Every structure is written in structure tokens, then in C-alpha cells.
Amino acid sequence: MKSHTLSVLVENRAGVLSRVAGMFSRRGFNIESLAVGPCEEPNMSRITIVVNGDDGVVEQVMKQTNKLIDVIKVSDLTKRESVERELALIKVAAEGGPARAEILQIADIFRAQVVDVGSKTLVLQVTGDTEKIDALEKLLRQYGIKELVRTGKIALLRGAKTVKSSK
Amino acid sequence: MKTGARTLIEALQREGVDTIFGYPGGVVLPIYDELYDSSIRHILVRHEQAAAHAADGYARASGRVGVCLATSGPGACNLVTGIATAYMDSIPIVALTGQVPTALLGNDAFQESDITGITMPVTKHNYLVKNAGEIDRVVQEAFYIARTGRPGPVLVDLPKDVSTGAAQEGRPVPETVSLRGYQPTYQGHVRQIDKALDLIATAERPLVYAGGGVVLSEASAELLQFIETAAIPVTTTLMGLGAVPGDHPLNLGMLGMHGTQSANYAVTECDLLIAIGARFDDRVTGKIDTFAPNAAIIHIDIDPAEIGKNKKVDVPIVGDVKAVLQALLSRMQKRGDTANWVARVGSWKTQYPLYYRNDDRLRPQYVVEQLSDILKGEGIIVSEVGQNQMWTALYYCFKKPRTWITSGGLGTMGYGFPAAIGAHYARPDMPVIDIAGDGSFQMNIQELGTVAQYDIPVKVVILNNMYLGMVRQWQELFYDRRYSYTELPPVDFVKIANAYGVEGLRVEEKADVREALKTALATDGPFVLDFRVEREENVFPMVPAGAAINEMIGVRQP
Numbered sequence: 001m002k003s004h005t006l007s008v009l010v011e012n013r014a015g016v017l018s019r020v021a022g023m024f025s026r027r028g029f030n031i032e033s034l035a036v037g038p039c040e041e042p043n044m045s046r047i048t049i050v051v052n053g054d055d056g057v058v059e060q061v062m063k064q065t066n067k068l069i070d071v072i073k074v075s076d077l078t079k080r081e082s083v084e085r086e087l088a089l090i091k092v093a094a095e096g097g098p099a100r101a102e103i104l105q106i107a108d109i110f111r112a113q114v115v116d117v118g119s120k121t122l123v124l125q126v127t128g129d130t131e132k133i134d135a136l137e138k139l140l141r142q143y144g145i146k147e148l149v150r151t152g153k154i155a156l157l158r159g160a161k162t163v164k165s166s167k
Numbered sequence: 168m169k170t171g172a173r174t175l176i177e178a179l180q181r182e183g184v185d186t187i188f189g190y191p192g193g194v195v196l197p198i199y200d201e202l203y204d205s206s207i208r209h210i211l212v213r214h215e216q217a218a219a220h221a222a223d224g225y226a227r228a229s230g231r232v233g234v235c236l237a238t239s240g241p242g243a244c245n246l247v248t249g250i251a252t253a254y255m256d257s258i259p260i261v262a263l264t265g266q267v268p269t270a271l272l273g274n275d276a277f278q279e280s281d282i283t284g285i286t287m288p289v290t291k292h293n294y295l296v297k298n299a300g301e302i303d304r305v306v307q308e309a310f311y312i313a314r315t316g317r318p319g320p321v322l323v324d325l326p327k328d329v330s331t332g333a334a335q336e337g338r339p340v341p342e343t344v345s346l347r348g349y350q351p352t353y354q355g356h357v358r359q360i361d362k363a364l365d366l367i368a369t370a371e372r373p374l375v376y377a378g379g380g381v382v383l384s385e386a387s388a389e390l391l392q393f394i395e396t397a398a399i400p401v402t403t404t405l406m407g408l409g410a411v412p413g414d415h416p417l418n419l420g421m422l423g424m425h426g427t428q429s430a431n432y433a434v435t436e437c438d439l440l441i442a443i444g445a446r447f448d449d450r451v452t453g454k455i456d457t458f459a460p461n462a463a464i465i466h467i468d469i470d471p472a473e474i475g476k477n478k479k480v481d482v483p484i485v486g487d488v489k490a491v492l493q494a495l496l497s498r499m500q501k502r503g504d505t506a507n508w509v510a511r512v513g514s515w516k517t518q519y520p521l522y523y524r525n526d527d528r529l530r531p532q533y534v535v536e537q538l539s540d541i542l543k544g545e546g547i548i549v550s551e552v553g554q555n556q557m558w559t560a561l562y563y564c565f566k567k568p569r570t571w572i573t574s575g576g577l578g579t580m581g582y583g584f585p586a587a588i589g590a591h592y593a594r595p596d597m598p599v600i601d602i603a604g605d606g607s608f609q610m611n612i613q614e615l616g617t618v619a620q621y622d623i624p625v626k627v628v629i630l631n632n633m634y635l636g637m638v639r640q641w642q643e644l645f646y647d648r649r650y651s652y653t654e655l656p657p658v659d660f661v662k663i664a665n666a667y668g669v670e671g672l673r674v675e676e677k678a679d680v681r682e683a684l685k686t687a688l689a690t691d692g693p694f695v696l697d698f699r700v701e702r703e704e705n706v707f708p709m710v711p712a713g714a715a716i717n718e719m720i721g722v723r724q725p
Contacts, residue, residue, distance in 0.1 A: 010348075011347075011348060015283065015284075015295075022288060063472035068292075069291070069312060070348055071348050072347050072348045
């Protein structure tokens with residue numbers, strides 16, 4: 001079992017996300033994360049899906065996704081050189097002076113930004129690969145994480161290569 | 168002003184639609200008003216489920232796209248079983264549904280249901296049309312998607328204000344459809360085809376396993392030429408019956424859970440399995456690990472997702488079955504030496520024929536055999552689901568494709584009678600017979616009203632055992648004969664038929680079977696035959712669930 005990052009180019013139409021997500025759930029494929037948004041083509045969106053499974057399962061995932069009429073292209077980025085990023089916002093308890101200083105130090109090391117300062121909390125924004133965000137979360141847990149939200153992974157191929165509609 | 172409804176009817180006419188099976192309701196009133204004086208024939212069914220099945224039967228019998236129409240909410244929901252049935256068997260239908268006006272969408276309005284959401288898992292694609300200007304394009308795409316590639320059902324949901332709204336006039340309809348997300352592969356890859364031919368040239372015990380894809384692709388002639396040229400025996404799935412004549416010397420009959428002994432033994436012994444338009448369904452393979460354990464596998468299918476889904480494949484060929492078979496035939500230089508193998512499987516056929524006790528009792532297998540003998544392949548046989556379906560599959564000799572119409576994948580009881588209605592409109596030149604059980608027939612028995620109203624000459628052959636027979640068979644074999652809720656009280660089907668104005672006859676003696684069948688077939692209109700058969704007859708051979716397919720029960724052991 002291994003995580004695969006799939007880049008899925010779809011028509012930017014109502015219901016596309018539910019077609020993709022519905023197909024995953026009814027066929028029992030596990031989604032670790034899913035991120036969707038507009039892309040370089042005006043009428044398309046790009047969905048980045050992280051799925052867990054052995055090679056046979058991932059092959060089925062890709063073929064079944066490709067069968068959806070509104071899906072234009074599916075690529076497995078795991079097998080190729082790619083940049084993968086995720087963004088998280090973490091609201092951490094920071095009431096006492098020493099804790100606050102420590103948190104700011106950790107944030108600095110992780111190149112996280114403080115995007116909100118309250119009297120009792122700090123909100124950190126961090127970007128990076130999944131492991132980095134996991135590591136930061138683990139370190140901050142001792143101070144008390146009040147809320148946390150992650151975008152899910154997004155990814156692009158390195159270099160000049162692109163995942164584009166070949167049609 | 169040209170309305171959306173008018174635009175819809177014209178778009179359907181451009182697609183060559185001659186018949187629609189439907190049921191009116193509030194939000195489809197504008198469409199029905201256009202149908203009133205349209206050249207398209209509309210058949211009023213008695214339940215929307217029957218409209219979907221009839222469209223499906225029409226499609227299976229003709230190879231063209233079947234069309235059904237229902238109103239929003241309950242009407243649309245009643246189509247769902249029929250759409251799912253078509254989806255599982257890759258049948259091209261277009262289902263048109265009315266919807267509440269766009270302004271009320273999502274409002275829990277009267278008779279509103281999210282039918283595009285509901286049918287997403289059971290359609291190849293679906294559309295919610297938001298304005299009348301889209302109708303031309305959507306209808307054209309819907310028919311294109313339904314009939315091309317791996318065929319399947321497409322649903323088009325039309326809100327009432329879209330039907331009444333003004334469509335833009337004068338915009339030309341494009342001649343061809345081009346969808347960047349949908350480009351099926353029709354030609355097989357030449358390198359894969361040559362690899363397949365290498366395996367075929369060296370195989371000693373090759374076997375073709377042909378499925379419904381052969382029928383959908385209109386590839387029967389090519390398949391026949393292929394097996395004869397390469398001297399390879401063939402077994403077909405339930406959906407593939409008729410793709411090769413049932414009495415062809417190389418045809419071993421159906422394989423799988425109720426397959427013939429020779430077919431199931433051949434699968435187990437073959438060294439090369441050539442799957443053509445088939446999908447390694449669990450009812451075919453039994454225990455998957457022991458399916459074709461000694462064989463290299465070539466898999467030809469238009470849907471890449473079917474290849475490698477259930478079984479590892481050595482040579483995948485994605486493409487249209489007909490095109491790939493043509494390529495195989497044109498590139499074949501050498502065939503394997505299969506003489507010994509052909510002789511061996513041939514001897515299994517004589518050694519292990521289908522068997523039932525042919526005594527003086529009225530047994531269901533006998534009814535099917537007699538019908539087969541009378542029609543000699545010149546008829547369209549539709550079945551319900553259960554024992555009636557399996558006895559027909561085993562004991563009726565199908566000679567041509569599209570003469571066998573059955574719900575294979577979904578196994579929908581109540582499918583046969585309405586599907587037979589659809590088949591009649593596709594092939595009015597052919598006698599259409601629905602072979603039913605008393606359970607299945609009662610699931611859509613209301614369609615007696617439809618056949619009576621339009622004098623549709625469908626003959627219903629009920630193999631009446633007053634049980635839900637297949638479930639009873641499992642209870643007998645695996646649940647200590649604890650017949651939990653599978654017994655049905657006797658029903659006077661003749662009286663019911665008569666009440667609708669349909670002729671009927673009850674048959675209780677074996678000696679009367681042939682005459683009764685002939686009487687029904689000679690009658691111009693619909694006819695219901697109620698055969699009171701042996702109640703606890705079983706379908707054999709049978710592979711128990713989870714067993715290997717050569718481990719059959721109810722057979723003479725080798």
C-alpha cells in the first residue's frame with residue numbers, strides 16, 4: 001500500500017466533483033486528500049487526489065476516473081518528478097510568554113508565517129509537503145492545537161513537462 | 168416561438184427515434200403536448216419502470232438507442248431500476264425526465280427529486296439542462312455517448328421552464344460530436360494483436376470465452392470466422408448466447424455458475440483463454456483464483472477498465488471487438504494444432520449432456536425445449552430472472568445474436584415482460600416470447616394493460632412453480648430446505664389476463680405443452696400461458712458460491 005498523487009484535469013462544470021468523489025466512494029477507493037480549483041485553461045479545473053492502494057488498485061482508480069465523460073486526463077505524478085505542496089492553518093494556544101516565544105521559534109524553523117495574533121492564540125500558516133506539515137503539527141501539539149485545517153495536497157510536474165489534455 | 172419541447176422532439180427525430188416508451192405527468196406536459204401530433208410513436212406503459220425496460224428491450228433487439236420518458240420525482244425514480252439494468256449490461260438507452268422549474272430546483276418542490284444525482288452511479292453520463300438553448304447539443308451528445316464506445320444509458324433531465332422556454336432558432340446543429348473527455352479506442356494495438364497471434368499459434372488447448380460485447384459490437388460473423396479459422400472451441404456467457412449458433416460443433420454452451428460441464432471443464436483445462444467482450448463476472452468465474460488456472464489470457468474489450476479488473480491478463484487488447492477480430496483474422500498466419508483438444512472437448516459434450524428427468528411430469532426444461540424446437544431460432548426470447556432464465560439459457564438453442572434478451576448483470580426480476588414489449592417494436596417481424604416465473608411476472612404484471620391497449624403480440628410463457636424458485640433452490644441446497652418466504656400462493660393468471668382483455672391458457676399436462684405453445688404463437692395478439700410445472704425442479708449443473716467452476720453439483724461426475 002502506497003500513496004499515489006493523481007492529477008485529474010476535468011471540465012469545469014456543475015457536478016464534476018461529485019461525479020469523481022461519488023465514483024471513488026462507490027468503488028471503495030480511499031481518498032487521503034482531495035483539492036480542486038481552476039487551472040490554466042479557462043473551462044477546466046484540476047483536481048489533485050491522493051489515494052492509497054497497491055498498483056492494481058491505483059490502475060483501476062485511474063481507469064475508472066478516466067471513464068467519466070467530464071474527465072479529460074488523469075496522470076499519476078508519483079511515478080514522475082513532481083513538486084507537491086500542501087497548506088495548513090494551525091490555531092495554537094499561546095497564553096504564557098515562554099510558550100509564545102517557543103512557538104514563534106518553531107514557526108521560524110519551519111518557515112511558517114503568523115497570520116493572526118490573539119491574546120490567547122496564534123494562527124500559523126505553513127506550506128510544504130505532507131511530512132513537513134505532519135512534523136510541525138506534532139511539535140505544536142504540546143502547546144494545544146485549538147483548530148487545524150489543511151488544503152490537501154496539490155502537485156505539478158517538474159520542468160517543462162505538463163499534464164495537459166492530449167486531445 | 169420555438170419552445171424547448173419542440174426543439175427536443177426535433178432533436179429526437181434527427182437521431183432517428185421512432186418510438187418512445189413513457190408515462191406522462193405534471194412537468195412533462197409541454198413535451199407530451201408536442202408528442203400529441205408528432206410522427207414519433209409513444210407507447211403508454213403502466214409503470215415507469217416498464218418504460219425503461221421497454222426502451223432497453225428495444226435497444227437489445229435492434230442495436231439502436233432505446234428511449235423512455237417520465238415525469239419528475241416519482242416518475243424519474245421509477246426509471247432507476249431500468250436504467251441500472253441497462254447500465255450493468257451496457258445497453259444504449261436515453262432516459263428523458265421532466266424536472267421542476269429551474270427556479271424551484273433544490274427547494275424540495277412538489278415531485279422534485281435530484282435524478283441526476285440519484286442516477287450518477289448507474290448512467291454512463293447524465294445532464295441537467297438549464298436552458299432551452301442547450302437542448303440540441305445535449306440530445307446529440309446523449310445519443311452519441313449512449314451508443315458509442317462501451318454503450319450505456321444516458322439520462323437527460325429537463326426542467327419544465329426549459330421545455331416551455333424559447334430555444335434559439337437557426338443555430339446549426341454540428342454534424343459530429345467531439346468530446347475532449349470521451350474518445351473511445353476502436354482499433355486494437357497492432358503489437359498486442361501480434362502478441363495474441365503468437366500465443367494462438369502455439370496454444371494446444373485454446374478456448375474462446377465470448378460475452379455480450381460480441382453482440383453489442385455486431386461481431387458474430389467475425390467471431391464465427393475466427394473460431395473456425397483457428398479451430399478454437401468457444402463458450403459464451405449468459406449475455407453472449409446467440410453470438411455463436413447454439414448447435415455449432417465448436418460451441419460448448421454457457422460457462423459459469425450454471426454452465427455446461429463441457430464449458431466449465433474446458434475453462435479449467437485450457438492453456439489459452441481468449442476473453443472477447445466479457446468481463447470475468449463472479450457468476451462466470453466462481454472462485455477467481457481457480458478460474459482458467461493453466462491458461463495464458465488474452466482479453467479483448469473496448470473498456471480499458473475491464474482489463475485486469477478481476478483477473479491478471481497476459482495480452483490486453485483495448486478496442487472494438489469487431490475491429491479487433493477483423494485485425495486478428497487479417498494478420499493470422501499460423502494456427503495452433505488443436506485437433507486433439509477439439510476432439511476432447513467434443514467428447515465431453517457427448518459424455519456430459521444437459522440432463523433432467525424427462526418422465527411424464529410437466530417439467531420446465533421440457534417446455535423450453537419444445538419452444539426451441541417449434542421456433543428453431545426464429546423468434547426473440549426474453550426472460551425474467553431466476554430459474555426461468557437459467558433453464559432458457561441452457562435448453563433453448565439460440566441461433567442468432569439479438570434473439571436473446573435478459574437482465575444479466577443486475578438480475579432484475581420483472582424485466583422480461585416490459586423488455587419484450589420493447590423488443591416487439593424493434594422487431595415487429597419476429598415473434599417475441601417472454602419466458603417467466605410466477606414471481607417475476609408478478610413484478611410487472613400491470614403491463615398486461617399495455618399489451619392489451621396496443622394489441623402487442625407478446626407471448627408470456629410462465630413456468631409456474633408457485634415458488635421464488637431460484638431462492639427456494641438455494642434454500643433447499645444450502646439452508647436445509649427451510650423455505651423462508653419463498654412460497655407463493657397459486658394465482659389464476661388466465662383470469663388476470665382475461666380481465667385485461669388478453670387471452671390465456673393454463674397447462675397442467677406434459678402432453679398439452681406443444682399444442683398450447685402452438686396455439687399461443689398462432690394467436691395474433693398477446694397471449695399468456697400458465698404452465699403448472701414440477702414445483703421443486705432445480706437448475707443444474709450448479710457451481711456452489713465460492714467453489715471452482717469445475718466443481719459442479721447435480722451432474723454426473725467424470
